[in-house]
Structures are given as structure tokens and as C-alpha cells.
Amino acid sequence: MSKQPEKKEFKVTHEGSLGVLALGAVGLKLWRQAVEENKKAKKSKADNGKGKK
Amino acid sequence: MxxxxxxxxxxxxxxxxxxxxxxxxxxxxxxxxxxxxxxxxxYGRIQTLDPPLSPMLWTSIATGFRADIHGIDGFVEPLPDGTGLxxxxxxxxxxxxxxxxxxxxxxxxxxxxxxxxxxxxxxxxxxxxxxxxxxxxxxxxxxxxxxxxxxxxxxxxxxxxxxxxxxxxxxxxxxxxxxxxxxxxxxxxxxxxxxxxxxxxxxxxxxxxxxxxxxxxxxxxxxxxxxxxxxxxxxxxxxxxxxxxxxxxxxxxxxxxxxxxxxxxxxxxxxxxxxxxxxxxxxxxxxxxxxxxxxxxxxxxxxxxxxxxxxxxxxxxxxxxxxxxxxxxxxISGSSVIDITPTLLALYGLPVGKDMEGKVLYQAFEDTTAVDFIESWEKVDGDSGMHDKNVQEDPWAAQEALKQLVELGYIDPMDDDIAEQVVKARRESDYYIARNMIDGGRVKPALEILERIFEESKISRYGQRLVYAYLSQGQYQQCQNLIEELRTIEKQELKRIKEEKKNAKDEQDKDLGELHPVLWDENVEEPMYLDYLQGLLYLAMNKPWLALPLLEKVQKKNNTNADVPFNIGKILNQRKKYQMAEKYFIKSLAIDDRNARTHYGLGLSYLRRNKLELALDELLTSVNLNFYVPGFHYHLGETLVRLEDFENAAQAFEVAIRFMPGMTKAHQWLHDIYKNKLHLPEKAEEHELFIQKNIRGEMVIVTGLPKSGAAKVLNMLENGGQEVLFGKLDQEEDVLIGGEENLDMIRRLSTDEQFKADSRDKAAKVFIQHLSNLPADLNYKVIRVIRPIDDIIFDQKKVVQKLKKQELPMDIVAKLEARLNLFNEWTRSRPNIWVLDLEYNDLVEHPLDCAGVISTFLGKDLDVKEMEKAFEK
Incomplete structure (x- = not known):
């Protein structure tokens, strides 16, 4: 069957999306990675905030 | 391979x-x-199996078998130790x-x-x-x-x-x-x-x-x-x-x-x-x-x-x-979920099990070469990767999934009494198996299951299914008894619900409305399905005059069931009230526009009213929705002939005989079209030869006990346009004289080839005791006229007095009953006999309806108005 000519690239954020879930295993891994990074970033931000105090 | x-x-x-x-x-x-x-x-539609329950269906999809064979018979099963589900x-x-x-x-x-x-x-x-x-x-x-x-x-x-x-x-x-x-x-x-x-x-x-x-x-x-x-x-x-x-x-x-x-x-x-x-x-x-x-x-x-x-x-x-x-x-059309495994085997070039119910979906394939078959894949040894017989599943693992099924409403929450719950679940699975069997055309074993579970539980939906099963088997008396029993059960249930509602009102229980639909209507005395079932029973018993008012009553109350107006349309078509029939078929299609038989019914009404273009549309739709019904193609062919599109008509008839090779009338049409319209004498001859060699002639037989009115029905047929071979003379017959003249004619059918050839498509009255002498190689459409034995004896006495013969024997009732048994034996002994039972009193009181029933049974467009007159005479 004919396939779509091109696929759009998109950024995977911690919020995820149906598009990410629809990518299956690959999308799920990327999304969870983004969630982890976001957690880390939040933690680091919080830690930095504490340091400033 | x-x-x-x-x-x-x-x-x-x-x-x-x-x-x-x-x-x-x-x-x-x-x-x-x-x-x-x-x-x-x-792409296309795929037909499900009944009941449409997913675990059963996905297993049929993966195996090519129905639930009673594949073993997955519902959503739940008892734990091996019987302590739950x-x-x-x-x-x-x-x-x-x-x-x-x-x-x-x-x-x-x-x-x-x-x-x-x-x-x-x-x-x-x-x-x-x-x-x-x-x-x-x-x-x-x-x-x-x-x-x-x-x-x-x-x-x-x-x-x-x-x-x-x-x-x-x-x-x-x-x-x-x-x-x-x-x-x-x-x-x-x-x-x-x-x-x-x-x-x-x-x-x-x-x-x-x-x-x-x-x-x-x-x-x-x-x-x-x-x-x-x-x-x-x-x-x-x-x-x-x-x-x-x-x-x-x-x-x-x-x-x-x-x-x-x-x-x-x-x-x-x-x-x-x-x-x-x-x-x-x-x-x-x-x-x-x-x-x-x-x-x-x-x-x-x-x-x-x-x-x-x-x-x-x-x-x-x-x-x-x-x-x-x-x-x-x-x-593509005509796919069923049970066809998937045979189709997959065909894709891999593997043989299909003869024991699989489904068919290969050749219409989807580029290469339609027929596949090979084997007796059964179950008999082929090898490492199949199936479970060892002793494998048991950890029940704990399944509890969450069970909860989800409860949440979705597929199964009831567990009762306190687990044993009772297991029994109920087993019964429910038996119910699904019975429905699945009926769906697959195996009604008799399903009947036994339904009778048992209804007897055990008195659950009305089991009873409803049983009514349908009895109907399909022609067990009308059991059907009537069961409808009466269901009426009693429903009355008690309604009383209980109304009581509950009364109490619930006091408690301001607003959710009770979901319990039962009858609660929406204070005046309901019993569920309308009982009228519907009774209507269907009357319809099956060829009493459309009794069926119609009940179905119309149901139709007025419930306009969401497409089957009700469909059945009304069917009755009206039978009565040749085509214009009214059209209205009901259209009503039915407004509810469900994908029902092939409703489009077919509408097409037939249009065809009979000579609205040929409309008929063509409807019949084409019916064929598109369900390609596998020979009657749809036959009437499509008839419509095309009348539209003078002979090439397509021939094609339609050819498809009809592909599904039903013995369809004499389609061969006759094809012979006529090829010979006179398309000028293909070889093809015409092919069908002529086929008819001569392979198609048995079909006779219409009218029979019944003496003085039951069979001769009148034969006259009625003749007035409607049916050719009569013998038995026209309403000779006085009695229980003592066997009707030698009648027997002579029947014997001639076996000895005189020309007489036998002339009998094709003709009607004859045959005394009930002579039926077994009819040649076995013909097909028979038999109209049996039934009259109460007391009435027959009363009239017989008059015959005896008129002929000044001896008195009726003491054992007359036994003699008459013996003749009825002979009839039953004869019909059971041969596969080529189709019987329509008509009651004499119904013929007297509703001759027009009975004429319509006869015309439909014979598949002929007889003049019912003339038939009615003949009977009145």
C-alpha cells in the first residue's frame, strides 16, 4: 500500500500527546524520558531555589 | 501444501x-x-455470530469454529476448584x-x-x-x-x-x-x-x-x-x-x-x-x-x-x-468472522480443515484457485505450541480483569453465595452456546439446552429464545404453551417491579428507573415482546389475519425494532397489498437500512407493482448486502428481464443457480433468454438438458382426510391460474372406499413416462392414504387441509346416508388417525417434500389470506382474488 509521503517531526514533551502514544514503543520510551528529564529539571530548579535562599 | x-x-x-x-x-x-x-x-462488512460476545467471537476468528466446539463460551468460567469465577x-x-x-x-x-x-x-x-x-x-x-x-x-x-x-x-x-x-x-x-x-x-x-x-x-x-x-x-x-x-x-x-x-x-x-x-x-x-x-x-x-x-x-x-x-x-460482501481462519490458511497455502465452518474469502484474492482441504487440523500431529493439558492458570492474576468486566456490566458482581453464582454462570454459558448453535443452524441440540435451562431457572429471556427455536422447528403447540407460561412469569415479575417502584418512590430512589423499561409506562400490563412472539407464531402458522393486528399493535408502541414493520410488510406482500407493504418496508429501513431481506421485500413489492427501476435499485441493494441468497438474484433476474436487460438478467439467474443448482424456474428463464433473446442456442440447450436430466419435476399435491376440503382447495388453485392434472372432480369419498380412481392416476405417474412428464408443475388432489404411492423421484409441494375429526365424521355420516351404505365403523376415529400417521411417515421418509398446513375453518373464514399464503408457498404469482371467489362458491 502507498505510504504517506513524509512524516512531520515533533518534539516529545513531558506532557505527552496522543501522537506520542500512537508511535508505540518508541514514542512511549521518548515520552517517559521527557517525563524523567522534566522531573529532574524541576528538582534541580527547586534545589537551586533552596540554594539561593 | x-x-x-x-x-x-x-x-x-x-x-x-x-x-x-x-x-x-x-x-x-x-x-x-x-x-x-x-x-x-x-473492504466490506463482516457478519458476527450470535451471541455477539467478544471472547467467543475472537476465538471463532482465530480457530474457524463456533463456541460449542472451541470451548470459549462466555466471559467467565468457574475456578478449577469450584470456589468462584x-x-x-x-x-x-x-x-x-x-x-x-x-x-x-x-x-x-x-x-x-x-x-x-x-x-x-x-x-x-x-x-x-x-x-x-x-x-x-x-x-x-x-x-x-x-x-x-x-x-x-x-x-x-x-x-x-x-x-x-x-x-x-x-x-x-x-x-x-x-x-x-x-x-x-x-x-x-x-x-x-x-x-x-x-x-x-x-x-x-x-x-x-x-x-x-x-x-x-x-x-x-x-x-x-x-x-x-x-x-x-x-x-x-x-x-x-x-x-x-x-x-x-x-x-x-x-x-x-x-x-x-x-x-x-x-x-x-x-x-x-x-x-x-x-x-x-x-x-x-x-x-x-x-x-x-x-x-x-x-x-x-x-x-x-x-x-x-x-x-x-x-x-x-x-x-x-x-x-x-x-x-x-x-x-466485498458475504464475509463472516468464522471465515478468517480458513482465509488465513489459504493465504499461507495451507489446506483448510473440512471440519471448519467458515469459508475462504476468495472474493478478496487475486488468485482464486481453490484451496486444498484436509479432514481436520485437530488430527494433524506436531508441536502446535498449545498448552499442556494440565496447565492451570493463577486465579489471583485474573481478579482485576474480572473487576473490569463487572464495571463494564458484562458480568454481575459476585453474589455472597458463590456456589449459586457458579451455577448461574454455567447456565448463562449454556445459553450462549445454545444461541451460537441456533445461529449456526443446529437448532435441535440447542432446543434441548434451552428447555433444560428454562426449566431450571424460569428466566424469561431463556424462554424467549426457546420460543424462537420452537418456531423455527414448527413446534407450534410447544411454542403457544411457552408463550402462555411467559405471560404468567412476566405478570408476576411486573407485579414485583411495580411493588418495588412503589417502595422506591417513598425512598426517593431515582435510579430505579433503570431497572426495567416498563417502569417508564404506568399502564403497561405485560411486555410487548409477548404480543410480538404471538404475532410471529400466527405468521408461522399461516394465520396472517391474526398476526397482523398484533404486529401492528407492537409497531405502534415500539418503532425501534426493524423486524416488526418488516414482518408486517411481508404479510401485506403475501396479501398482494403491495403499496401498503412498501410503506412498512420503508419504515423498517428507516430503522435499519442495512437489512438485505427488507430491501428484497421492498424490491418485490415494487416489482409486482411494475415500478421496475425502483425494484431494480432495491434488489441490487439486497444482493450487495447479502450476496448469498439465491432468491434475491432470481427476482433481480426477473426485474431485469422485464426491463429488457437480458444480458444482466441471464447473469443474475446464473448466480441464482450457482447457489441453488436445482432452481428449476431460473433454468427455465435462462433457457428462454439464451434461446429467444440472446440467441445463444448452445447455452439454451445446456439448460434444457440440465432440466431434463437433473431437475426432478415438481408437483403440487392437495391432500387431507376425507371431507376435509382438499377438493375445494384444488378448485381454488385452478381458479388462481394453477394447472390441474387430476382430482378435480369432487368425487364423494369416504373412509371405507379408498378412491380407486385416484390410485389409478397415481400409479400411472410411475408407469406412463409421458404422463409423468406432463405432471411437472401441475396440481393434483391425492387421497391421504395413497400418498406413499407417488413416485419417489419427483419433488412435491403439499397443501394439507386440516379439519377437526368430529366435523369430518359428521360429514362422513351424511355421505354414508346419501350413498345408503353401511354404517360407519366403530373405530372410525382410530382409522382416521392412522391415516394421519401415514401422512407423517410419508413426509418424514423423503427429503423432497414441502408441506403447507391449512385449517379448513381458516379457509372458510379467511379465503383471501389463505390464497396469499398458498401463492407464497408455491412461489407463484397466482390470482388470489379469483382464488378467494372460487372458495366462496
Whole structure:
């Protein structure tokens, strides 16, 4: 069957999306990675905030 | 081994997917992947099996057998130690699934989430069970992988990571289904919101596992099953547009996008899946049944096991694309879910088991060479990767899945009395098996099951099924008795419910309205299905004058059942009131426009009223919806002849005889068309020879006990335009004189070839005691006139007095009954006899209706008005 000519690239954020879930295993891994990074970033931000105090 | 049409096949199951939802979405460009798949291959509707219950159906899809053979007979099964119930397991499957057959043939399979596939089977490949995606723990706790979820076990860790917990679903994902979640925080606490998240998470888990396996394993066969469309629909189809006034507007506004978003998400998953296959892969995407999405959506879901299945519709979807499959987006018809395994075997070039009920869907194939058959795959030894007989599944693992089934309403919550609950579940499974048997045409064994479970439980829906079964077997007396019994049961039930309602009003119990639909109407005395069943019984007993008022009464009260106006239309067609019949067929089509027999009925009405173009449209639609009914093609042919389109007419008749080679009238038409219109003498001769050699002549026989009115019926037939061979003379007959003249004529049929040839399509009156002397090589359509024996004796006495003969013997009743037994023996002894019973009193009181019944039975367009007059004389 004919396939779509091109696929759009998109950024995977911690919020995820149906598009990410629809990518299956690959999308799920990327999304969870983004969630982890976001957690880390939040933690680091919080830690930095504490340091400033 | 035959020639393989394809090297690899991917089967994708979308439970409950329905074209009625898909078509508008596709028109708006919202399901592009499915559209591409359709356009590159073939697509069509696929007929479900009854009952439309998913574990049974997906096992039929994977095995080619019905439930009584494959062994998966419902949603639950008793625990091996009898201490409770558990969701049905793969260990209950008694036959090989397609992946077991392929295993024996050295092929590798991946099977993901098939229902039921827990515990997983040790196949050559990977199996992920249907409990894989079901969360058993809160999100902050370890979510263990239960034993029996993954084969091979060493892949457990790898696949564990692809499970999505419902609470992982983010707001950004959820608002695609419930947009108001963005602003309405209260809505986030709603049960339905969580239900939606759970279904979405399950689908994402199954999809992630399957895409991982597609990318990282070698396989020859892959099957992935998604239950999410079914679950989204059960959650929210009532809120799907168009809006219905019975639904709270606020709920409608909150949840109206769940179903659409569910479908669109599946299309997105499909897009990704198709990206991961190679050019050697054939794809089959199908659903096991449809889901009512329009005015047929029930407003009331019965509070009974499998009640939600009332929302299911009988046709699902099937799309096939890739190597071996025709290209270009052609629509195929006549597919059934039971055809999938034979079709898969044909794709792999493997023989089909003769014991499989389904057929190969050749119409989807580029190469339509016939496949090979073997007796049974069950008899073929080899490593099938099936369970060891002693394997038992861990019941604890199944508890969450059981809970989910309770939440969806498929099964009742467990009673305190577990033993009673197990008995009830067993009975319910027997009920499903009986329905499945009836659906497959095996009514007799189903009758025994239904009689037993109804006797044990007196549950009215078992009784209703039993009524239909009796009807189909012509057991009218049992049917009538059962309707009476159901009437009593329902009256008691109604009394109980009304009492409950009275009490509930006092307690301001607003939910009680969901208990039973009769509560919506204070004046209901009994459920209207009883009138409907009684109407159908009268119809089957050839008493349309009694059936019609009952069906009309039901029609007035309930305009959501397409069968009611259909049956009224059928009666009116029989009465040759075609214009009125059309109105009812149109009413029926307004409820369900995909019913082939209703389009056929309407087409027939138009044909008889000479509205040929309209008839053509309707008959073509009926053929498109169900290609396999010879009568549809026959009347399509007749319409085309009258439109002078002889080439297409010949084609239609040819199709009719392909399905029913003995259809004499179609051969006669073909002979006539080829000889006189298309000038193809060779073909004409072919049909003439066929008729002479292969088609037995058919005679119309009118019979009955002496003085039962058979001679009058023969006169009636003649007046209607039926040619009569003998028996016209209404000779005085009595129980003592055997009718020697009548016997002579019958004997001549066996000795005089010319006389026998002349008898084709003609009618004769035959004394009941002479029937067995009729030649065995003819077909007989027999009209038996029934009259009470007392009335016959009364008239016989008059004959005896008139002829001044001896008195009637003392044992006259026994003698007459013996003759009736002779009739029964004769009809039972031969397969080529079709009987219409008519009561003398009905003939006297309703001659026009009886004339219509006779005309329909004979399949002839007799002049019923003239027939009526003849009888009145």
C-alpha cells in the first residue's frame, strides 16, 4: 500500500500527546524520558531555589 | 501444501469497530490510515455470530469454529476448584488456533492481547496475554507481571516497560477525548473520565508491546487485538452525536467526543503499525461485531449478564490489503468472522480443515484457485505450541480483569453465595452456546439446552429464545404453551417491579428507573415482546389475519425494532397489498437500512407493482448486502428481464443457480433468454438438458382426510391460474372406499413416462392414504387441509346416508388417525417434500389470506382474488 509521503517531526514533551502514544514503543520510551528529564529539571530548579535562599 | 498467496500476515483486531462511525470520519479526512489501507486492498462488512460476545467471537476468528466446539463460551468460567469465577482463560480452548497450526508448519507467530490468551501458550514466537495491560496496582506501587502473561518468560522484563498505567495519562492526552477537562476540574474526578483514561492506557500498552515486537522480532504471523473501541463505545456511545433528548445535555457536551477520539487514536496507531510492516506482509483488519451508533442505540441496557451486548450490531468491518489481495479498494460482501481462519490458511497455502465452518474469502484474492482441504487440523500431529493439558492458570492474576468486566456490566458482581453464582454462570454459558448453535443452524441440540435451562431457572429471556427455536422447528403447540407460561412469569415479575417502584418512590430512589423499561409506562400490563412472539407464531402458522393486528399493535408502541414493520410488510406482500407493504418496508429501513431481506421485500413489492427501476435499485441493494441468497438474484433476474436487460438478467439467474443448482424456474428463464433473446442456442440447450436430466419435476399435491376440503382447495388453485392434472372432480369419498380412481392416476405417474412428464408443475388432489404411492423421484409441494375429526365424521355420516351404505365403523376415529400417521411417515421418509398446513375453518373464514399464503408457498404469482371467489362458491 502507498505510504504517506513524509512524516512531520515533533518534539516529545513531558506532557505527552496522543501522537506520542500512537508511535508505540518508541514514542512511549521518548515520552517517559521527557517525563524523567522534566522531573529532574524541576528538582534541580527547586534545589537551586533552596540554594539561593 | 498449496501455493502460498502471502509470506506474512498481520491481523489487527478492533473490537466493535463499525462502518457507520468510520464512514463520516473518513469523509472528513479523520481516519487517513484506514482509508489508505482500504484503497489499497478490499473492504466490506463482516457478519458476527450470535451471541455477539467478544471472547467467543475472537476465538471463532482465530480457530474457524463456533463456541460449542472451541470451548470459549462466555466471559467467565468457574475456578478449577469450584470456589468462584474467573475471566475465561486460554486453557479452556479445545481446538488449535491459527498460531498453533502455523507452529506445526514451522512458522513464527507473535500474538498480542488476543481475547482470551491468558495464560500464554508456548508457541514459536512471542505471546502477550490479554491481562498484560490490565493494571493491578496503584501507580506509586510496583506493578508486577503475573505468571502466564508473557511467553517466552525471559521477555517479561523487556515488555514490562511498555505498560501504561491509567494515571500516567496526561491532561494533554485526556482533553482530546473530553475537552472540558481543560477548564472543569470537577470533571477530572468523574468515573467516566477515569474509565476513559483506563481504556486509553490499555490501548497504548497493547500498541507499544506490539510495535516493539514488530521492530525487534522475526515473525511470519502477527495478531494484535485491541478492545478499546468497544470499551470507549460502551462508556460513551450514548453521548456520541447526534444528540438525543433523553441524554442530559451537560453530559452530552462533556463526553460527546470520546468515541470519535477513540477511533481517531486507532487510526493513528494503525498508521504507525503500517509503517512497521514490509512489502511481503498482508494485513487483515477486522472487528468482531459492530456497535449501534445511530437511532438504534438502546436507551435502556438490560440488567442481565451480557446486557451491554444489546449495544452491539450484527456487522463489523473487514479490510484486507497486501500480497495476495485484490487492489483498488473494491468492496466485498458475504464475509463472516468464522471465515478468517480458513482465509488465513489459504493465504499461507495451507489446506483448510473440512471440519471448519467458515469459508475462504476468495472474493478478496487475486488468485482464486481453490484451496486444498484436509479432514481436520485437530488430527494433524506436531508441536502446535498449545498448552499442556494440565496447565492451570493463577486465579489471583485474573481478579482485576474480572473487576473490569463487572464495571463494564458484562458480568454481575459476585453474589455472597458463590456456589449459586457458579451455577448461574454455567447456565448463562449454556445459553450462549445454545444461541451460537441456533445461529449456526443446529437448532435441535440447542432446543434441548434451552428447555433444560428454562426449566431450571424460569428466566424469561431463556424462554424467549426457546420460543424462537420452537418456531423455527414448527413446534407450534410447544411454542403457544411457552408463550402462555411467559405471560404468567412476566405478570408476576411486573407485579414485583411495580411493588418495588412503589417502595422506591417513598425512598426517593431515582435510579430505579433503570431497572426495567416498563417502569417508564404506568399502564403497561405485560411486555410487548409477548404480543410480538404471538404475532410471529400466527405468521408461522399461516394465520396472517391474526398476526397482523398484533404486529401492528407492537409497531405502534415500539418503532425501534426493524423486524416488526418488516414482518408486517411481508404479510401485506403475501396479501398482494403491495403499496401498503412498501410503506412498512420503508419504515423498517428507516430503522435499519442495512437489512438485505427488507430491501428484497421492498424490491418485490415494487416489482409486482411494475415500478421496475425502483425494484431494480432495491434488489441490487439486497444482493450487495447479502450476496448469498439465491432468491434475491432470481427476482433481480426477473426485474431485469422485464426491463429488457437480458444480458444482466441471464447473469443474475446464473448466480441464482450457482447457489441453488436445482432452481428449476431460473433454468427455465435462462433457457428462454439464451434461446429467444440472446440467441445463444448452445447455452439454451445446456439448460434444457440440465432440466431434463437433473431437475426432478415438481408437483403440487392437495391432500387431507376425507371431507376435509382438499377438493375445494384444488378448485381454488385452478381458479388462481394453477394447472390441474387430476382430482378435480369432487368425487364423494369416504373412509371405507379408498378412491380407486385416484390410485389409478397415481400409479400411472410411475408407469406412463409421458404422463409423468406432463405432471411437472401441475396440481393434483391425492387421497391421504395413497400418498406413499407417488413416485419417489419427483419433488412435491403439499397443501394439507386440516379439519377437526368430529366435523369430518359428521360429514362422513351424511355421505354414508346419501350413498345408503353401511354404517360407519366403530373405530372410525382410530382409522382416521392412522391415516394421519401415514401422512407423517410419508413426509418424514423423503427429503423432497414441502408441506403447507391449512385449517379448513381458516379457509372458510379467511379465503383471501389463505390464497396469499398458498401463492407464497408455491412461489407463484397466482390470482388470489379469483382464488378467494372460487372458495366462496
Amino acid at each position: 498449496g501455493k502460498a498467496r502471502s509470506k506474512k500476515v498481520l491481523v489487527i483486531g478492533w473490537d466493535a469497530a463499525d462502518w457507520k462511525v468510520i464512514e463520516p470520519l473518513m469523509q472528513e479526512g479523520k481516519m487517513p490510515a484506514l482509508k489508505r489501507l482500504m484503497e489499497s486492498g478490499v 474467573r475471566p475465561v482463560t486460554s486453557t479452556s480452548r479445545k481446538v488449535k488456533a491459527i498460531w498453533n497450526i502455523l507452529n506445526q508448519e514451522g512458522k513464527k507467530s507473535n500474538v498480542v492481547a488476543w481475547w482470551p490468551s491468558n495464560p500464554v501458550e508456548p508457541i514459536n514466537g512471542v505471546m502477550v496475554s490479554n491481562l498484560y495491560q490490565v493494571p493491578t496496582k496503584p501507580i506509586d506501587e510496583e506493578w508486577p507481571m503475573m505468571d502466564g502473561t508473557i511467553h517466552p518468560k525471559e521477555m517479561e522484563e523487556e515488555l514490562k516497560q511498555f505498560r501504561v498505567h491509567p494515571l500516567e495519562i496526561t491532561l494533554k492526552m485526556a482533553v482530546q477525548f473530553i475537552p472540558n477537562l481543560a477548564t472543569n476540574k470537577e470533571l477530572r474526578k468523574e468515573k467516566l473520565t477515569f474509565g476513559m483514561m483506563k481504556v486509553l492506557a490499555n490501548a497504548a500498552s497493547v500498541h507499544a508491546a506490539s510495535t516493539h515486537l514488530m521492530e525487534n522480532t522475526e515473525w511470519d504471523f502477527m495478531a494484535v487485538y485491541h478492545d478499546a473501541i468497544d470499551h470507549f463505545c460502551h462508556l460513551a456511545m450514548k453521548y456520541h452525536p447526534p444528540y438525543r433528548p433523553e441524554i442530559p445535555e451537560e453530559d452530552y457536551n462533556n463526553y460527546k467526543e470520546i468515541v470519535e477520539s477513540g477511533y481517531r487514536f486507532h487510526d493513528m496507531m494503525l498508521d504507525r503499525t503500517l509503517d512497521l510492516i514490509d512489502e511481503d506482509t498482508t494485513v487483515i483488519l477486522l472487528s468482531d461485531h459492530g456497535f449501534h451508533s445511530d437511532h438504534q442505540r438502546p436507551l435502556y441496557i438490560p440488567k442481565e449478564p451480557s446486557g451491554p451486548a444489546f449495544e452491539h450490531s450484527p456487522y463489523g468491518i473487514v479490510v484486507m490489503s497486501g500480497p495476495g489481495i485484490k487492489k483498488g479498494g473494491m468492496e
